[in-house]
Amino acid sequence: MAFFEGNKMTAGYGSGPDIINSCSINADKGEIVAILGPNGAGKSTAMKAMLGLLNLKSGSVLMDGKNISSLSPQDRVKAGISFVPQTRNVFADLTVRENLEVGAFLRSDDINKVIEEIYELFPILNEKRSQKVGQLSGGQRQQVALGRALMIRPSVLMLDEPTAGVSPIVMDELFDHIIKVKETNVAIIMVEQNAKQALSISDRGYVLVTGENKFEGSGNELLNDPEVRRSFLGA
Amino acid sequence: MDFINAILVLLNYTIIPALTYGSQLALGAIFVTLIYGILRFANFATGDMMSFGTMFAVLLTYYFQSLGINLGIFPTALITIPFATFMMILYMLSIDKFVFEYYRIKKSPPVQLAMVSVGVMFVTQAIIRIIIGPADRTFLDGQKFILKASEFKEMTGLNEGLTIKSTQAITIVITMIAVSIMFWFLNRTKTGTSMRAYSDNEDLALLSGIDPKRVVLITWIIAGILATIGGILYGLDKSYRPFVYFNNMLPIFAAAIVGGIGNPFGAFLGGYVIAFAEIFLTYAYKKFFTYILPEALEPNSMMQLLSTDYKFAVSFSILVIVLLFRPSGIFKGKTL
Secondary structure, eight states: OOSEEEEEEEEESTTSOEEEEEEEEEEOTTEEEEEEOSTTSSHHHHHHHHHTSSOOSEEEEEETTEEOTTSOHHHHHHHTEEEEOSSSOSOTTSBHHHHHHHHTTTOOSOOHHHHHHHHHHSHHHHHTTTSBGGGSOHHHHHHHHHHHHHTTOOSEEEEESTTTTOOHHHHHHHHHHHHHHHTTTOEEEEEOSOHHHHHHHOSEEEEEETTEEEEEEEHHHHHHOHHHIIIIIOO | OHHHHHHHHHIIIIIHHHHHHHHHHHHHHHHHHHIIIIIOSOOTTHHHHHHHHHHHHHHHHHHHHHHTOOBTTBOTHHHHHHHHHHHHHHHHHHHIIIIIHHHHHTTOOHHHHHHHHHHHHHHHHHHHHHHTOSOOBOOOOSOOEEEOHHHHHHHHOOSSOOOEEHHHHHHHHHHHHHHHHHHHHHHHSHHHHHHHHHHHOHHHHHHTTOOHHHHHHHHHHHHHHHHHHHHHHHHHHHOBOTTHHHHHHHHHHHHHHHTOTTOHHHHHHHHHHHHHHHHHHHOBOHHHHHHHSOGGGOOOSOOBSSOGGGHHHHHHHHHHHHHHHOTTTTTTOSOO
16 A cells, blocks of 8 residues: 555546546655656546546545545645646746745745755755746756745655756756655656656656556566557657 | 026926826726736726725715814824725625626636626716715815925025925825835735735646635735725825726726736836826926026927826827837736
């Protein structure tokens, strides 16, 4: 039994067709789990279902053994699930520090300590703390986005394509940061297009096809699985 | 000497009135911009909401006067500000509850909300007509002038006098205080930051646990305070004519758009930009030029670019020019 589990989730948008079908994803603390698959496989939908952004038609989401399927996204944030969307994931008109403060909106204790921790994790944010995020580079913005999500000290962190639209060098840097976050005992689930790189830092991975689990296994297993390689890794 | 006299003419007839009028516009423009930034629609009921708040100040001033309560040299209306503001906020919150909330939850497009606000405008006008009627009322009491022209002339021996009406001084001082408190609140408090965050990126604000209902509530409260103060100051300065506020919406919207809609600081400065433009372009400079030019060149016309009747045309032109060439506003807008 894992710390954070989505069991046999079936969901779709509004009254439309089901995008994910009996899809199961789980993650333990201190583990990076990658969700991979071709376009339209339902990767982001699976993540949104686990966040409560769409309603499950069947299946359940469990955290620490408790069923949280009926909680609203806001309540799941309170329960310690943080999410970094793929786009518009920072407050561009606020300064770096204000972004972090808003991230800690639900905390009533002294947030200065947490902010210091985030600065330690992402030193560039300390340097740019009073700059507006809209003026930062793409990679720096992604660090702000990660930092904002970490302000509640989440036990689960969900990342929707964290490396979309950043250069390969920045991508490596971001992955390093994600590994650092994982070492603080957070369960990380990420949806990724850059499958090879994502698997190389992931402990486990799921490959979804048409909304169903097709393959799963450790990062290396999937990287070396001939069928996965042929169909998804292009090698 | 003539030079000082010329400056005094300008101060008296353009700069001081423009600063006063600009402050009144600025308060209205911040109201428009806050509602636009947070609730995401252009509120066409702005003018009449300001009038609604002022109506309570007028009625309460009469009431306090009948009780013999006054502030000595200051206008009695100043004591009524908290009460009038309270009534105004109550009115706005009930309008929000019964009208705007429905469209907000339905996620109606901004144009639809703007049209709904036109409806609110008509209803507000009707309520004002029922309660106080359309007549022109003066509710200014206390000392009228801080500095009279005759006193100034006596003191300095200059030809031109400097007049400072108490309403002008009160308007400028109260606006500065109110606006400073508002900016402090928006920029330095947790609630203020959450409002700016909500205005910037609504979805991410929700994901960060910000409660949209609270943000909306606080926006109406702040907007209500500023609009009531702006309305009362305008009424004190000019006299309270309930439906003149409707006309003031043009310069108020122009100010908000010049400043970049959604940007409160821009709206604040925009108020002064519009006021100075209106007054500078419609002032008759004859006297001014008589002082600074040698006698031979003395103008024989009024030296007035536009008749004061065209005051609103000035704001309208600025509005159109800004929308054509700098649609995001001179001070860049979109968010708080």
